[in-house]
Amino acid sequence: GAGVSQSPSNKVTEKGKDVELRCDPISGHTALYWYRQSLGQGLEFLIYFQGNSAPDKSGLPSDRFSAERTGGSVSTLTIQRTQQEDSAVYLCASRSPKNIQYFGAGTRLSVL
Amino acid sequence: GENVEQHPSTLSVQEGDSAVIKCTYSDSASNYFPWYKQELGKRPQLIIDIRSNVGEKKDQRIAVTLNKTAKHFSLHITETQPEDSAVYFCAASSTGGYQKVTFGIGTKLQVIP
Numbered sequence: 162g163a164g165v166s167q168s169p170s171n172k173v174t175e176k177g178k179d180v181e182l183r184c185d186p187i188s189g190h191t192a193l194y195w196y197r198q199s200l201g202q203g204l205e206f207l208i209y210f211q212g213n214s215a216p217d218k219s220g221l222p223s224d225r226f227s228a229e230r231t232g233g234s235v236s237t238l239t240i241q242r243t244q245q246e247d248s249a250v251y252l253c254a255s256r257s258p259k260n261i262q263y264f265g266a267g268t269r270l271s272v273l
Numbered sequence: 274g275e276n277v278e279q280h281p282s283t284l285s286v287q288e289g290d291s292a293v294i295k296c297t298y299s300d301s302a303s304n305y306f307p308w309y310k311q312e313l314g315k316r317p318q319l320i321i322d323i324r325s326n327v328g329e330k331k332d333q334r335i336a337v338t339l340n341k342t343a344k345h346f347s348l349h350i351t352e353t354q355p356e357d358s359a360v361y362f363c364a365a366s367s368t369g370g371y372q373k374v375t376f377g378i379g380t381k382l383q384v385i386p
Contacts, residue, residue, distance in 0.1 A: 192372060203378040204317070204362060217373055219274075252316065260305050260368050264316040 163187070167253050167265035174243055175273055182238040182268045186255030193236050194262065195228055199249045207251075210236065243272045275300040277365050279377025286353050287385050294380045296363035297345040303365040306339060306346045311360045311379075320361075321348070324368070353384045 166185040195207040206220040210230045230236040254262040276299040304325035309317035323337045339346040366374040
């Protein structure tokens with residue numbers, strides 16, 4: 162079936178605007194993760210959803226960042242009042258029952 | 274929480290030589306250790322993984338070893354080829370209950386033809 166789908170693939174926004182990034186996980190995967198990857202850097206954990214449990218938000222860098230997962234499937238990462246330092250690739254991954262994470266292609270966010 | 278350290282951060286090898294990347298972890302509850310390869314501009318993809326009930330796993334030119342006592346695991350690539358050039362990430366997680374995955378910082382491998 163289809164893999165993890167993220168949209169948009171690229172987003173250019175002005176400083177101070179809000180943005181929404183979307184992730185469609187693989188059907189049947191109950192766990193979903195958001196990561197941020199700055200140019201040439203590693204994978205920075207942001208937030209983790211597991212089934213109906215309360216999400217682990219410990220990686221969110223500030224209260225401008227929030228995420229939700231509706232119906233246990235699609236997830237949206239929202240960044241309010243974007244700053245230039247928010248520019249990065251935002252990766253979503255869903256995890257199979259065998260614990261393998263499958264990544265989406267990411268959303269490249271550029272804040273001007 | 275879990276802390277994963279990875280080294281080296283960059284590694285250059287001649288084509289045909291072997292490459293070794295090492296990781297250590299801190300949480301003794303971690304029992305699943307995947308390795309991801311990320312080519313330039315692409316998404317990370319799983320290349321091999323190991324669970325705590327085995328000490329070594331091999332898949333063609335790549336192998337992973339795990340030492341649970343010392344809390345370290347390593348990726349070995351033999352007979353390297355230019356297409357092995359990429360960033361490699363190690364990770365650690367548990368497979369029960371709370372399953373946050375902690376990644377190492379990554380190793381940029383360059384295979385010189």
